[in-house]
Amino acid sequence: MIQAPAFQERFQQLKIFDNSKNEFIQELIMRHQDLENRYREAQLQLEREQRLSRSFQQDLKDREADIRVNNNNIAKMNFVSVLIDGDGVPFIDDLVSMGAEGGQEAARQLLASVSQYMEELEPSISNIHVSVHIYANIQGLGRAYRDAGILDAPAMLENFVRGFNMGNASCDFVDAGNGSQCADEKLRANFERAMVDLHCRHIIFGGSTDNGYARILVPCSDHDADKVTLLEGPPFARELKELASRFRHKSFPTLFRSAKIPNRGSLSPSKGPQPQLSPPRIPSTKSPPLSVASPPKVAVQPINYAGVAATSQASHIQVIYDLKTPASTAAKSRVARNAKGQRVDRPLTFNQTDYNNIKPQRYCNLYHINRSCPDESTCGHKHGPRLQGRQLEALKHLARTAPCRSGGLYCSDEECVYGHRCVLTRCERAKCRFSDEMHDVDSVIVG
Numbered sequence: 001m002i003q004a005p006a007f008q009e010r011f012q013q014l015k016i017f018d019n020s021k022n023e024f025i026q027e028l029i030m031r032h033q034d035l036e037n038r039y040r041e042a043q044l045q046l047e048r049e050q051r052l053s054r055s056f057q058q059d060l061k062d063r064e065a066d067i068r069v070n071n072n073n074i075a076k077m078n079f080v081s082v083l084i085d086g087d088g089v090p091f092i093d094d095l096v097s098m099g100a101e102g103g104q105e106a107a108r109q110l111l112a113s114v115s116q117y118m119e120e121l122e123p124s125i126s127n128i129h130v131s132v133h134i135y136a137n138i139q140g141l142g143r144a145y146r147d148a149g150i151l152d153a154p155a156m157l158e159n160f161v162r163g164f165n166m167g168n169a170s171c172d173f174v175d176a177g178n179g180s181q182c183a184d185e186k187l188r189a190n191f192e193r194a195m196v197d198l199h200c201r202h203i204i205f206g207g208s209t210d211n212g213y214a215r216i217l218v219p220c221s222d223h224d225a226d227k228v229t230l231l232e233g234p235p236f237a238r239e240l241k242e243l244a245s246r247f248r249h250k251s252f253p254t255l256f257r258s259a260k261i262p263n264r265g266s267l268s269p270s271k272g273p274q275p276q277l278s279p280p281r282i283p284s285t286k287s288p289p290l291s292v293a294s295p296p297k298v299a300v301q302p303i304n305y306a307g308v309a310a311t312s313q314a315s316h317i318q319v320i321y322d323l324k325t326p327a328s329t330a331a332k333s334r335v336a337r338n339a340k341g342q343r344v345d346r347p348l349t350f351n352q353t354d355y356n357n358i359k360p361q362r363y364c365n366l367y368h369i370n371r372s373c374p375d376e377s378t379c380g381h382k383h384g385p386r387l388q389g390r391q392l393e394a395l396k397h398l399a400r401t402a403p404c405r406s407g408g409l410y411c412s413d414e415e416c417v418y419g420h421r422c423v424l425t426r427c428e429r430a431k432c433r434f435s436d437e438m439h440d441v442d443s444v445i446v447g
Helices: 004-077 093-097 100-121 138-147 154-167 182-196 211-220 238-244 352-361 365-369 389-399
Strands: 079-085 129-136 171-175 200-206 228-232 248-251
Touching: 079 100, 079 182, 093 100, 093 154, 100 129, 100 154, 100 171, 100 200, 129 138, 129 182, 138 154, 154 171, 182 200, 182 211, 211 238, 352 389, 365 389
Parallel strands: 079 129, 079 200, 129 171, 200 228, 228 248
Antiparallel strands: none
16 A cells, blocks of 8 residues: 555656646747747738838839930930041042032031941941041141142132031031141040040041051050041051051041142142152262251252243143253242252251240241231230241241141142151150151252
8 A cells, every 4th residue: 555655755746747847838838929929020021121122123113214214315415526637637639629519528428437337336326426526727738739739729628628517517627727736636635535425435536647646545545445446548657557456447438538648849729630749860969967057068950940831821830840941940949958859947046045935935836937827816826026036946946846747858838837857866756746758858958
């Protein structure tokens, strides 16, 4: 028979077990309550996230719609910038000789050709706006066309320019003035602005004959070369030729000359074909370097001029070199030449102080040297009392540091103030603005 203490012990054991069970059940209830609270919190969080996600999705759709609208608006403002040095990349003779009608035709063809090129380059782009800016020394360019026998008078080029500007509101042919760097500076400013303009999709740049443009092309030749196409015209200058392989090329042979305007040495306006100026063959004579104080004399025969033939209009004459013509009948010219018929700039007398004082003043070359500035009212260079003596000589030397673009070594313009050869004794040709042929030129004047 089980004793009472044994029941008491078993009761205590059961009581402990019940307490443990109750504690476990209570713990389960509390754990369940905690999980339930966390579940409700998670539900609330999920609902908030869903609402936020739907809001973000709606905002994303709205932003995408805004972006499409903005892209459409931007596309309407996109443009192609055509920048051309009109002195170095001249229009073909046929268009120029047509005057205003030729100018209008040139504008029409240029816009159509550029638009077609852009469609080939970026098929996704259509009807993109084309902006054309051509800068040139109109007066000097007109003289070059006249001397080549393409125009009767330099002023006739103004008719072509006027027609070009009237041909389309997007086409500007601007007279940059007669300063040596006027066109360069305007093209540089427009090029640099177009490179950073988000609306400018592409640049067509025409300045093949001027080494100076290499300075603005080098910075974009690695990363931004795809944005630039070099317009082919007369052969690339040496520095540009080295850079040209990094850019696209495009030529418009029905618009621009593939060679520089020839200088045929006509003394007066004459339209139609003219005999090309050919330097006479004179036996070479070695002579000492040219001295500024006293030019050396060389025992060679002077060049005679002849071929002044009467035509139906007495004012139309042509001059070629002819050693057989007596000097008494030859036409006189202030242009000095060497034994090869190349132009030689006469020596100047000035000192370095005069040159240093003149250089920063920005004097107008034509006003002070030629005594006449055609744009005196709008010219941005310094006029005032005309320079005299050594100051004038120093200004002439400063003007000659810019190369002549009208005819180079065979320039026949008596009023040309620019340089026709590099005068540096030690020249870094890679950085020089003068072409290779304008270095190491014989400076002995023989005619």
